[in-house]
Amino acid sequence: MTKETDTLQLPLALGHDPAADREHLLVSASIAPAVDLVDRWPEWRAPVTVLSGPAGSGKSHLSAIWKGMSEAHDVTDNLRAGRPIPYRQGAFLFEDADRAEFDQTALFHLINTVRQNSGSLLITARSAPGLWDITLADLRSRLQAATLVEIGAPDDALLQQVIVKLFSDRQLEVDQRVVTYLVSRMERSLDAACRIVDQIDRLALARGRRITRALAAEVLTARENAV
Template identity: 40%
Template sequence: MSKQLNLTLPVRTALGRDDFFVSPANAMALGLVEGWPNWSGGKLIISGPSGSGKTHLVHVWAALSDARIIAATDLEGSDIPDLARESVAVEDAHAIADSPDAQNALFHLHNLVLAEGHTLLVTGEGQPGHWGLTLPDLLSRMQGTTVASLEQPDDMLLSVVLAKLFSDRQLAPHPDTIPYLVKQMDRSFEAARQLVEQLDQLSLSEQRPITRALAKRVIESD
């Protein structure tokens, strides 16, 4: 029998406020985002590991503040004065450590947004001092910004993250699958993302439902 072809289906990530599950790992960051008019200096940094919910919080904030969202790597060559006409969220500032031009653009955007009376949200992995920024003026601005840290997930948050990742892919695992994964997997958001992707691919290729047995095969293969 020929193997079923794998079809790449769209992943529809839910990024609304109602889709954001609050736990001790993210409650402080969410509280700061929702209280954005009171940010010290009109700016905030959200720091956390890959997959921890930084982008979700960015979209929650953008909906509240009518802000624009741009990746830090796209700042080079962008019209900075035009961006600064409204509040802005800059994602993944740690990714521009090797780009002096992008760092310079972020520095000018930072100054212009605040000078125009708008607010600035920046995300990155780890604390700003560990982003590898080489422009001293930008580094000092980032280190002088309030940081909201997202922590690695507890059991409850990890369960919800897995459920959301499955839902984003229009998948419905058997009820005992997620509790099994929570007990067996590496405790990180990135591990959750990879596991769901692997289970999706294996389920498609073998035309099997996502069960604890299938999850066990993926866990043991890693």
């Protein structure tokens, strides 16, 4: 959001405690297959699953829930840095596989380890494995055999639930007309929803005003102008 005038009393950057466990997970048609994937563990169809979806679609939330359920070892940094993975059994998590280079041989061996020891590996990415820059043929073959679960862009129902929840996490009640207005005009992203709610909350606090559609419109306009 653009900088406010110097006469405003800016609020402190107080922390908020959003409910991010499975009980508070919001579900709609766009994310239902991925939620079902988490709920079915450890009864997965295949030991390796790729969860793909656009930025802000909920992959990180779901992988965090699954990591807590499965007590998975997060091997993302190991694969990025080419460091050995000191575990042979259990569940493993590799996030944002298509966002940066990783040790392809190490991932190939990890997949073999998971398959041989009845483990589980969850890989998150923005795209399907067929679109990744995989040069190791054996790894490409292993990834083709993985289960692919795709998350669509958030639909209106999910965005409305998320925005209400984000305001509720801040102990704020907002008129449903404001929520509907935001959903009809905002970027289709859960990350965007988080940023917009934060900006609206801060601006309302700075001005000592309640949250209205006019204030929400001001935030959306400022975001558009900042692009």
